[in-house]
Amino acid sequence: MIKLSINGSEYQLDVAPDTPLLWAIRDHAKLTGTKFGCGSALCGACTVHLDGQPIRSCSTPVSIAEGKNVTTIEGIGETKEGQVIQEVWDDVVQCGYCQSGQIMSAAALLKGNPNPSDTDIDNAMTGNVCRCNTYHRVRKGIHAAAKKLS
């Protein structure tokens, strides 16, 4: 049994310690907003926060998350950055599959850098693949969220 705290709730999950956090969250905690994209930390679709820091949950063993606070897309709206991003993200979304990861990366960026430049955004977000290529609007969305937060 692995004990996890996800979005402030406690979970007891019957998974092997080497199970990636992603699959513990999706298949066992049944929180499916965090997406499986590549399985190798190459696309960012699985991004969650571990004690506030963005990590790729597909390549993080669940055992590492024990005793820490996991935040997923289902809980990011409770933070002020997450809430504002979700409010301004209307024009961004296309297929939506990568957007959980985009929002989690964007929330972490804005928390550490409340007024990012385009270069800051490119650097922080280039690990998040969007095959619909919503990048132009992700950039605009982050600027809009930054403005609203300030």
Next chain:
Amino acid sequence: MNEIRTINRRDFLKFGLAAGTGLALGFHIPAQASESTATTATANATFSPNAFLYINADNTVTVISKHLEMGQGAYTGLATIVAEELDAAWGQVKVVGAPADHKRYNNLFWGPAQGTGGSTAIANSWMQLRQAGAAARSMLVSAAAEQWKVPAAEITVQDGKVSHGDQSTTFGELIEAANKQAVPAEPKLKDPAQFRLIGKKLPRKDTNGKVNGTAQFTQDVQLPDMLTAVVKHPPLFGATVKSVDDTVARKIAGVEDVITIPSGVAVVAQDFWTAKKARDVLEIEWDDSKAFKLSTDDIFNQFSELLNGKGAVARDDGDAVAELEKAEQVITADYRFPYLAHAAMEPLNCVIHYRGDEAEVWNGEQMHTLDQAMVAGVFGLQPEKVTINMLYAGGSFGRRANTKSDYLVETAHIAKALKKQVPVKLVWTREDDMQAGWYRPANMHRLSATLDEDGMPKAWQHQLVGQSIIKGTPFEPAMIKNGVDHTSVEGANNLPYQIPNLYVDTRSPEFGIPVQWWRSVGSTHTAYSTETFIDELATKAGKDPVEYRLALLKDHPRHAAVLKLAAEKANWGSDVAEGKGRGVAVHESFKSYVAMVADVSVDGNSFKVDKVVIAVDCGVAVNPDIVKAQMEGGMGFGLAMILNSEITLDKGRVVQSNYHDYLVTRMSDMPDVEVHIVPSAEAPTGVGEPATPVIAPAVANALAAATGKRFYNLPVRQV
């Protein structure tokens, strides 16, 4: 929702459409709502005037989308058309996905088949949904007229409110009375000047769930007793299973079964990670005696030889061959295009619950009726015994419209072999997805031209070679004519430029690599070769690339208009700094016209696309912001063709496996982009695909302007 009435076929209403297609507005509404969008149809009464919408007592209007929402905005666009003619308030409108039903939900451009593709969702639904919305509105008005005892002509409807003088009511309050009204045979459609929703930026209907994690993709389906399957596919195309040792795999706790199926060996387990761990310890011996074992270079060498021989003729105006033979100077170039993977963000997956005498499918469903028939075939059922739940797709770019229903058939074989009749979810890893084939076919083109004394093209010969997408599929009778697969030559055989001697032919060798349509299909390569070659001819003639094209587009005003608009908005002709380049391209695909001007910077061997200005003519822009989003996104998708995307083979093995070696456009590659829409009263055409083929030639032409070099092999990677 069992209150919804069903009626007999004889009660169906036939509307005569301008295109001559009979439209049946059926009364039956599916009892099984899609999981894509939660429906709250809990009211006791429902007004369901036809197969495309129903209205509940809580005043919600639910539009039924026969098309897949895969990011392109179909749910929002289709709902806008219905809401417009219904005069509904946008806020009261919801959308659910339609089931498979060839009687009600066919793609009107595809004959007796339901599916989403070829940028047809809005275009084929335009009149159908306008009539569906107008019929419902007319019945609501009749109901109010009856209640208020006033002439129907005096009643107005706006933003979901039905009014007469001081009296006013909602759709929800009228549903009982509306149900008693006759369905109008020819509902009156709005004058486009009265459109209140079409042409406006309305919020998408799928945004909320996609920003808070609640949207349901196939990957997210959770059902009681559901198992997860992963499949070990053969390492070579065409190899088969010789023997399997699953002793170790079966000992892993949580593994339910290991099953040999036609496409490989499936491990079925309680969850994904268990299934994958067990797959990793399978010992499989493959029979590769009939497998495909060539490398990329072998394929291109064969293409090269084939180009020297004759092909099937796709266009022959004048006598281009003779003109080229007698010409003093012939300009010629060979182009190479690699295989490309779709690599949508959601790796392929599918859920099937086989119950013996019926089956239920959950899928990002792009080819309803074909998939239904193929899955039914595995189970030995009649197609109507297979229910399909259409969920959101996490991208597709054509991949989920597979001509052999490959991953659905794979799931069906697993479901059929299971001892317990429980739902099974097939999950492909990224590597499975990338290495399974069904690529945009590799191609070679040879372009040859000669110019007249004014520098204008006198003869143009375009020879193509690449695998046929259509051969051996159910689409062959309709889409291959005289040996020419339309999807191989589209964009080449309808070259818009006025050239007196124009010849196009194609060769379709067969290889064991499965190929498939990839966003914008044939235009992915034909737009590149034609638009870079015409640019090269303009340079040779010493003429401005925009003026040169315009001189050849006199009979194609819509091409010319987007080209002029893009050039004007990009300040074409203004100075370009040292180390920078500006290039242009224009192309029509799926009846939409797109021109792009790209600005690039070159630094040593590397280059970056700084800015792209796009002009599009897609007829009426139902939702201009979604049109813009598709232009931006389609452009970014196509940009990877010139930057970095490529699938190669080494003795039959696919070399690339994940996003580290199959490179795609990322945030840092994305240029600034602006989109301009040509105002139009023409019927709407599609926008999902037409931006994709235009960017690579625009960038290549910009690179040529900056470096003086022409680029004939994609991806370019370095200048």
